[in-house]
Amino acid sequence: MNLKTLAEQLGLSQTTVSRALNGYPEVSEATRLRVEQAAEQFGYRPNSRAKGLATGRAMMIGHVIPTSNKHEMVNPVFGDFVAGASEAYAKFGYDMMFARVRDGNTEQAYRELLAKRAVDGVVLQGPLINDSRIALLNKMGLPFVVHGRSTGVSAPYSWVDVNNKRAFQRATEFLIDLGHRRIALLNGLETMDFAQRRRDGYVTAMEDRGVPVDPALMRAQEMTEVFGHQETMAMLAMDHPPTAILTSSMITAIGVRRAIEESGLKMGRDISVITHDDDLSYLKNGRDVPIFTALRSSVRNAGEIAAAMLAELIDSPDQPPMNRMLEAELVVGSSTAPAPRD
Amino acid sequence: MNLKTLAEQLGLSQTTVSRALNGYPEVSEATRLRVEQAAEQFGYRPNSRAKGLATGRAMMIGHVIPTSNKHEMVNPVFGDFVAGASEAYAKFGYDMMFARVRDGNTEQAYRELLAKRAVDGVVLQGPLINDSRIALLNKMGLPFVVHGRSTGVSAPYSWVDVNNKRAFQRATEFLIDLGHRRIALLNGLETMDFAQRRRDGYVTAMEDRGVPVDPALMRAQEMTEVFGHQETMAMLAMDHPPTAILTSSMITAIGVRRAIEESGLKMGRDISVITHDDDLSYLKNGRDVPIFTALRSSVRNAGEIAAAMLAELIDSPDQPPMNRMLEAELVVGSSTAPAPRD
DNA sequence: CTCATTATTCAAAGCGCTTTGAGTCAGACT
DNA sequence: AGTCTGACTCAAAGCGCTTTGAATAATGAG
Known part of the structure; x- marks a missing residue:
């Protein structure tokens, strides 16, 4: 069913039918109603390619x-x-x-x-x-x-955009206020702009508070679960392991938690973790009580x-x-x- | 730049240009080359809506x-x-x-x-x-x-489709062979066809081996992390808690693991877990050694x-x-x- | 009753492409 | 020289829509 046959059915011109359907004023109410009903009845929808060609809009x-x-x-x-x-x-x-x-x-x-x-x-x-x-x-x-x-x-x-710098600055300050000084950052790939800003926020907070920034505690990679696990294991094996870990995604944080527990430690007691939380609908940060302390912003x-x-x-x-x-x-x-x- | 102006530039008809570009045989090699170069040079791409309208294909x-x-x-x-x-x-x-x-x-x-x-x-x-x-x-x-x-x-x-029934049947048998009899199933929503089949595989294996099916050990819901955690907590609090849990997704399995560890138990010792693993690229099941025993099928x-x-x-x-x-x-x-x- | 005005409706052009059916032209064959 | 091929090329129609400019019908004013 196309415009032409619909118009024929109605005994109207294509012009009128088109106008009626698109809400133009120069069509009588009676006609418009008749057209709309017929369109409904025949299940008519304008061909999107033809319409796009004529209007110049692809929608x-x-x-x-x-x-x-x-x-x-x-x-x-x-x-x-x-x-x-x-x-x-x-x-x-x-x-x-x-x-x-x-x-x-x-x-x-x-x-x-x-x-x-x-x-x-x-x-x-x-x-x-x-x-x-x-x-x-x-x-x-x-x-x-x-x-x-x-x-x-x-x-x-x-x-x-979300204010990534401020968010990570705040989180870092929060950790520093809790007495942490060895704070690790598990960041996303730092070619990504957001990762750069997060790092920036972290570094700014550390420097503002006079906490030394240790490059050994800063890792950046694709934000997978395995990444979180692997780097946490590596850092926990260090002479001076971090007491807190700041991570860029829930998924990575899950890997961090796995590593912590695998090492016989307890998250939220032996090691603190803060993660960025995009509030993903299938990966909620707990129900009433959040699992992770988090920077939440719904993507x-x-x-x-x-x-x-x-x-x-x-x-x-x-x-x-x-x-x-x-x-x-x-x-x-x-x-x-x-x-x-x- | 459209076909018409491109044709004019070349001093050819639209027909010839169109044919040249679409690989029709009735165009001389010399012409085709000339046309292709010009198209390249002017960055010409056929308007997809016009093309679609003419061909009847939307691509x-x-x-x-x-x-x-x-x-x-x-x-x-x-x-x-x-x-x-x-x-x-x-x-x-x-x-x-x-x-x-x-x-x-x-x-x-x-x-x-x-x-x-x-x-x-x-x-x-x-x-x-x-x-x-x-x-x-x-x-x-x-x-x-x-x-x-x-x-x-x-x-x-x-x-x-993936053979969901056989997969879950195999997993259940595997658990039964390990001596488990209290095996829980954390399934996806059972209005979904795949969930029904998985349940079917599970039940078939249980019945084939003469292990009683306990409805209290079968839960079905959207496959979130929280779901895995919550149901596992609930089941671990039962008089006769399950010794093994079969789950429909990695995400749910992660929640299961969290609950197990939170309860002071150890996964793979006190409780066995098998999950379906869609081999998601950002949520790999470990690196060399799989974290979870799993039914793997790349979605x-x-x-x-x-x-x-x-x-x-x-x-x-x-x-x-x-x-x-x-x-x-x-x-x-x-x-x-x-x-x-x- | 005429003419301007307004309200409707319409035929046709145009969007940019493909494709049909019809040339044109050189060379091959009688 | 005349005809036939085969290789190329082209003008024009058509895809299904919107929109311009014109036509028609209905209304009101003079």
């Missing part, structure tokens, strides 16, 4: 996923972000597509998306330090929102905000870039305690 | 995500499956889109996807028992592949297979449905041991 948002980093798409944080975003897209009538891209040349992918007119805008996830994609997107004039920011990029752009919520921002940006492209800084909440769980005396 | 695969079940999209298993699928789609030239759908009426979503001609095919994830969507898709004639199967649906359809791999199957189905729609049964591998880790004497 589609793109997400480009580099294949190089095998983990990116698979990353549970990614999943929650996308879940939030897609829910918001739906509200604005957009669909969401993923373009998977072979190794590194994501820039090419954005170019193609634009050249093919496949999307009305894109969301850039996981920005690196000095991420060249931002300048590219700006140049191309394709509306976009970044989840996170990119240190080193000076041109303005729209972003939604799903960030996804919703980013999506709404992008929709707005697409509607009025000439407006200046929009920014939104989210603050992480420090929730105190049972994984932190005063530093043990020695 | 897009749809995934419909019900909003009702908040966890579905967010589910890490979902993420890995989709990562595998999208990689395969890319190989076949397809893009992937998600349609988020308000509560329950996913059927409407499929209808719309078809009416709008937005996709060439869909992948159905997380089939329920007696899932009505399968009959609908069959009736609509939209090519589709199911990840999993649906008990109660008799009409043939294409699917990729990412399943995604790749489903995608390839669907591509094939779209190419030749008249072929009979395709099926692919995957077997889970039983890897023995350090979470299982002979049942303790009492």
